[in-house]
Amino acid sequence: MAFEPPRRLVRTLSETYGESVAGEWLGQLPGIAQDAVERRELTVERVVAPGGGSSLVVLVRRPDGAPAALKVVPPFAAPEPERAALTHWKGWGSVELISGSGGALLLERLHSETSLRSLPEAKALLEAAGTVRKLWVEPVAEHGFETVAERTARQADAMRAATDPQVAPLVTAALDARAELLAAGTAELMLLHGAFRQGKVLSGDRAPWLAVGPVPVVGERAYDLARLVRDRVEDLVAAASGASATRRRVNKLADSLDIDRERLRGWTLFRAVESGVRALEAGRRQDAELLLEFADWL
Template identity: 65%
Template sequence: MAFEPPPRLLRALGETPGGADTDDWLRGLPDRADEAVAGLGLTVERVQVPGGRSSLVLLVRRADGTPAVLKLVPPRSRPAGERAALAHWGGLGAVRLLDADAVPDGVLLLERLQRDVSVRSLPEAKSMLEAAGTLRRLWVAPPAGHRFETVAERTERQAEAMRACADPDVTPLVDAALAARAELLADAPEERLLHGTFRQSKVLAAERVPWLAVGPDPVVGECAFDLARLVRDRVEDLIATPSGAAVTRRRVKRLAESLDVEQERLRGWTLFRAVESGVRALRVGRDQDAELLLEFAGWL
């Protein structure tokens, strides 16, 4: 069976090139998938389409017939970090890692969730409640001697790219976002292991518990950074609503209160992350996404 990457994955990799490592990964992907399937004694059902933006996902069955997911991740998506985070969570709040010792680098074998059912399928108030509850379970102390990237390190890389933005219309928002980051890092609270890219679509229906998180890009830092991405979920609906700005401010307040996060810190990280995503969208030519994100950031 040919394990070709879905178009969605190819587009995402093309927007943020990873250089020779990513090119090599794509060229070797069919062979790597074959080797992983054979080595783990799996039977492939199908390639998940449209799949993710950072991995090839195969729906498989293990030798005993148990359904599972085989995920092949390029180097630029830090598969070692994802594996380490999932192992540390041990299935609490997140998808369970399977056969960790037998799986080669860059490959993850995971329990099968209902990939077509995320909390986004619920009414907005309920989806926010379930997503927030899932996120809370992930906020644990990082393992001793961990090698996860920190929020300060990740956002410094992002800040460098933001400073390079030459659009004068965006400069005031970039300046505000960078100032918020500097202030937040100067007085950061206790660090926790964070999901890193948490949003409603990253929370899938499961059998052993109602909802579990998938697809982390783990980072260590304060909880408000993780929660900030959730604030702008369904941003297209917020922008389309005449009261979108007021709804956003209420959302910041409610999420901060429900998860014991300081409201101003959540507002600051929400601003930074929205502007960073907007600038990145501009850089790769996704102008409509950039417009939505930057308008949202202006409300903060």
């Protein structure tokens, strides 16, 4: 079978890593995927489309007929931390890792067409909170994962280089919030999903809901929850009560998971502005405007 990369994967990799780097790997992808399938003696069913933005996901069957999903990740997207995090979680709150080496991960088959976004908002947030709570565990000693301070330092450098003067006030506010959060410090040092949101929680057979696609990082829980706060941002921005609804969501999520409200608000601001600036630089102005309007409410 031809392992054609979905358009979302092509677009996201090109925006994130540059067309030259992404294009070289995408050109090699059919051969890489075929080799991964043959080495594991898998039977291919289909490529998941539209799929994710950082990997090719193929629905397969193992030699014994059991269903699974093969995830092929480019080396520049750092597949090793994901493998290490899934190994540490052992399927508790997350998809189970069956085997993995290099950039190919063989995973438990979930229902990729059904995420928490299919639920009403209140129910989705409740289930999301219950799922992410399971993932927050202490990392092993000498874990090797990136820290929140390290990840956000790289992001802060990119934000300072933003060329649109209209976003300068929000960028300054976001950078100030990050500096204050890091200066105040926290005793928490937990293994975090790193990209947790409703779309990253899929329906499963072993458990009702399981997280996928971690970009693991070590730090405080408020950082991990911050991305979830802005889920369905298009609905928030479209509503007349969007600003007040956003603040209520921050408070409700913080209280339900015993997280400091102001720390969650600060990380939500930083992460929303960082995503908005990145969208602007990639030419996705509509996405950027939604994110930056949301950030302005915080």
